[in-house]
Amino acid sequence: MFSDGNWAAIILTVKLASIVTLLLLIISTPIAWWLAHTRCRLKPFFEALVALPIVLPPSVLGFYLLLVMGPQGFVGQITQALGIGTLPFTFAGLVVASVFYSLPFVVQPIQQAFENIGDNYLEAAATLRASPSDRFFSVALPLALPGFLTGSVLGFAHTVGEFGVVLMVGGNIPGVSRVVSVQIYDYVEALEYGQAHSLAITMLVFSFLTLLLLYTVNPNRRKL
Amino acid sequence: MKQIVRFITGCLLLGVTVARADTVMVATAANFTAPMKAIAAAFEKHSGHSVMLTFGSSGKFFAQIQNGAPFDLFLSADAVKPRKLEELGWSVPGSRFTYAQGSLVLWSAQEGLVAADSPDILRSGRFRHLSLANPKLAPYGAAAVETMTRLGVYDRLSAALVQGENIAQAYQYVFSGNAELGFVALSQVMQDGTLKAGSGWVVPADLHTPIRQDAVLLKRGKDNAAAIALLDYLRSDTAAAVIRSYGYKL
Numbered sequence: 001m002f003s004d005g006n007w008a009a010i011i012l013t014v015k016l017a018s019i020v021t022l023l024l025l026i027i028s029t030p031i032a033w034w035l036a037h038t039r040c041r042l043k044p045f046f047e048a049l050v051a052l053p054i055v056l057p058p059s060v061l062g063f064y065l066l067l068v069m070g071p072q073g074f075v076g077q078i079t080q081a082l083g084i085g086t087l088p089f090t091f092a093g094l095v096v097a098s099v100f101y102s103l104p105f106v107v108q109p110i111q112q113a114f115e116n117i118g119d120n121y122l123e124a125a126a127t128l129r130a131s132p133s134d135r136f137f138s139v140a141l142p143l144a145l146p147g148f149l150t151g152s153v154l155g156f157a158h159t160v161g162e163f164g165v166v167l168m169v170g171g172n173i174p175g176v177s178r179v180v181s182v183q184i185y186d187y188v189e190a191l192e193y194g195q196a197h198s199l200a201i202t203m204l205v206f207s208f209l210t211l212l213l214l215y216t217v218n219p220n221r222r223k224l
Numbered sequence: 225m226k227q228i229v230r231f232i233t234g235c236l237l238l239g240v241t242v243a244r245a246d247t248v249m250v251a252t253a254a255n256f257t258a259p260m261k262a263i264a265a266a267f268e269k270h271s272g273h274s275v276m277l278t279f280g281s282s283g284k285f286f287a288q289i290q291n292g293a294p295f296d297l298f299l300s301a302d303a304v305k306p307r308k309l310e311e312l313g314w315s316v317p318g319s320r321f322t323y324a325q326g327s328l329v330l331w332s333a334q335e336g337l338v339a340a341d342s343p344d345i346l347r348s349g350r351f352r353h354l355s356l357a358n359p360k361l362a363p364y365g366a367a368a369v370e371t372m373t374r375l376g377v378y379d380r381l382s383a384a385l386v387q388g389e390n391i392a393q394a395y396q397y398v399f400s401g402n403a404e405l406g407f408v409a410l411s412q413v414m415q416d417g418t419l420k421a422g423s424g425w426v427v428p429a430d431l432h433t434p435i436r437q438d439a440v441l442l443k444r445g446k447d448n449a450a451a452i453a454l455l456d457y458l459r460s461d462t463a464a465a466v467i468r469s470y471g472y473k474l
Contacts, residue, residue, distance in 0.1 A: 071401040088402045089353055089386045171386030171397065172358060185389070189283035189361045 017159040036114035062168025089171035106151035113147020246450035253301035273450035296445025306440040319441035324472040326435035327410035331424040355397040355406030367432035368407035410471030
């Protein structure tokens with residue numbers, strides 16, 4: 001059903017989405033915890049910052065990432081000083097871009113889950129002399145599990161569905177940045193509509209099944 | 225009251241003028257953006273018609289035209305798509321002609337990186353990324369691959385190649401410094417016969433098949449006086465001078 005090129009794109013996409021989801025779970029948990037519990041007056045500021053990729057066109061995000069990670073950019077200067085060159089056109093660069101792009105889709109469900117726990121359980125645990133880390137790992141984390149599940153699924157699916165940002169910073173290199181969505185775009189542009197269909201329908205079915213799974217396993221979650 | 229009457233009369237008069245002049249909608253290949261803007265402005269002044277320009281990739285326009293996009297004229301980046309549109313009955317037979325022939329340049333945003341008289345830099349390995357337009361989609365990308373093959377450096381460079389989805393993005397990669405150099409359209413880096421910035425080697429025309437860019441009158445514009453007039457104007461000496469000044473051949 002798929003050519004070698006299409007398989008390479010599929011494998012690359014799954015690899016990218018898996019790594020990004022894993023990183024996002026690690027990064028988002030402290031952010032979500034802080035946002036759920038802080039009384040800092042700057043909270044709305046940080047919430048808006050995290051949510052930005054939801055409303056920003058990928059072209060804007062991709063354009064700025066390209067400049068910031070480029071040789072004259074702030075991040076580019078740092079990566080060059082560290083001796084790893086610049087990030088655009090590399091798999092690592094794609095991972096960094098995707099982490100920014102999918103951040104709100106993981107932070108928000110986890111934050112909501114933490115907020116829904118409320119203070120009662122945590123205070124009860126504290127009176128039973130549970131240490132802060134014990135309260136987090138034995139009480140908060142299990143109770144917030146549905147939020148983590150939602151965040152992982154959305155983060156994974158959103159990264160798989162990423163297109164504009166990859167197109168801007170990827171350079172369309174087979175095995176490095178030619179993900180499924182870019183491959184489909186190439187087919188459409190090259191008027192190879194048959195090839196485009198076979199991949200596009202796969203994406204459509206995958207995305208639907210992912211969301212179906214999410215709503216079946218986790219029917220009561222608050223909508224984004 | 226007097227002002228209101230004057231305003232309404234003004235509107236009516238304006239309506240009459242607009243009705244008399246026609247509007248032409250033009251789908252223009254991205255690489256031809258700058259010259260087309262200049263040509264359209266001159267044409268509007270000259271004819272009284274108005275021109276609405278849309279810029280983008282020819283492949284996208286090709287798909288949109290077949291699905292009812294409201295364009296009267298199509299200025300493609302290649303010769304294949306206008307011919308196909310004619311075969312499929314979306315354009316007026318006999319209206320197709322070559323409005324410009326593209327030139328390719330190996331360009332860098334850095335001064336002095338690319339020698340003006342030789343492509344030696346391609347053999348030096350003194351760069352990490354070489355940008356080009358997707359050769360599958362863009363004629364300029366295909367010409368770049370052909371040039372590198374003729375020079376015998378394509379296999380060696382394949383690991384350094386990064387592709388923009390069109391020539392505009394290929395340019396953006398070089399302009400931002402993310403790629404040290406790249407094959408772009410001469411029209412993107414040239415103005416009034418000289419390079420605007422950086423350094424470049426203009427690829428000799430015998431190293432690749434000519435990049436013929438064809439225009440065609442679409443079915444939708446066959447009775448549009450403005451579309452027909454603009455198509456004529458594109459062939460005029462005035463337009464030819466503008467087209468040449470951006471580095472195209474005719």
